[in-house]
Amino acid sequence: MAWDFETEPEFQQKLDWMRAFIDRDLIPLEPILRELPADEWALVRRHLQQQVKDQGLWACHLDPELGGAGFGQMKLALMHELIGRCMYSMEIFGNQAPDSGNTELLAAGANEAQKERWLWPNIEGRLRSAFALTEPFEAGADPTRLRTQARRDGDEWVIDGHKWFCTNGSFADFLIVMAETNPEGRPHRHASMFVVEKGTQGMNIVRDIPTMAHPEPVYGELGNHAEIRFEGCRVPHENLIGQPGDGFVLAQKRLGGGRIHHAMRWIGLAKRALEITCERAVSRESHGRRLADHQMVQDFLYQSRSEIEAARLITFQAAWKMDRIGARAARVDISMAKAYTSRMLLGVLDRGIQVCGAMGYSGDLPLEMWYRVHRFGPIGDGPDEVHKVVVARDTLKGVEPVEGWPSDHVPSLRPAGEQTFARLVAEARSAA
């Protein structure tokens, strides 16, 4: 019997260390994080990152040859559940998007010289990166529609196009830009990836876009989302990652495990939101009883708890399958985990805000901020609708239409039931 929901004791010790570290040293800084003096925060951040490295827990999503732990997706899922408790802990554990995905794709597609120049410094955190695919008028939910062009001119490529929502685009040391190099190769062999370094002439950063998370972004800050125009932007041929046309093959490298990690962090945050909700529910009274004793509040708690547990099992199954049969074969489970969990988190946060009343709606609790930040979940990384289509198509695979009544039409099934019963009676009599 192979079913097993236990974590091996040695790894549980690592998880226990992570939980204590996050709760003791990271979460307390949240209320003052944006005001910390930059120099001292850089010092403290390195100190915290070093502790993670000493535990062998730095950038664990990477393969062992890149300095990762080679844990596999199940262990990573358990780790990311804890990392999700604190919104900036990815930075401390070396798996901050978009750097995490970019290092994976550079590892898969970059040559040795490119690895020396961009991959290793990116893994070590000495260089920061961004990823520019989405466009305001074309590529979005359907990235194959991208219109940004790169044309070869001698030893250089010339990039022209318009990108936006490039996370860290105004902050990063280099961007990985998807551009069309071969229109005939549509839909999946027409695009290539280029590294464009900060300050390259022709890469014009228009602005950082205001969002629900940051309605008034300060230009150039970590975590902003840039709008960028490429206007005759020239990069040397050495900046092409892989071969011309490899863009979408490489893009896939960023997504499989990353989506499981996203989902597990959302679950971790949902659990913390539920803790806040429960504490308020047992601490405040209305109409003669604790909030926790009102049945509608109990229903909220039931919904949140059971949805968290369901999301957890769906995501663990995706991780387990990815470890055993690979990302491609686990695609449907990964899509289910992504779409289910992104909405689950918003539901848990919304109920939390409701139970905490005016305080929940206010900045005095982190729930409203988490809601604003995570409203991107159902949109980013492939909108939920696209993932739902993947699940629905798989669900319909092999299902044949029937003429007339459905196969389970009860009146139609009665004669077969009567025949089966008569046969079983005869069998039972002869066996008696």
Ligand SMILES: Cc1cc2nc3c(=O)[nH]c(=O)nc-3n(C[C@H](O)[C@H](O)[C@H](O)COP(=O)(O)OP(=O)(O)OC[C@H]3O[C@@H](n4cnc5c(N)ncnc54)[C@H](O)[C@@H]3O)c2cc1C
């Ligand atoms: C916070 C944040 C960070 C981001 N960071 C990056 C980044 O670093 N780099 C980058 O390149 N991009 C980034 N993006 C962009 C993100 O990848 C896109 O928002 C996403 O791919 C959806 O594209 P779109 O917004 O253009 O939506 P559209 O393509 O305009 O789609 C709009 C809506 O249409 C519906 N829809 C679309 N297709 C289908 C379908 N097939 N079936 C049913 N419904 C459908 C969905 O409801 C979807 O939300 C980021 C976005 C956000 C919000």
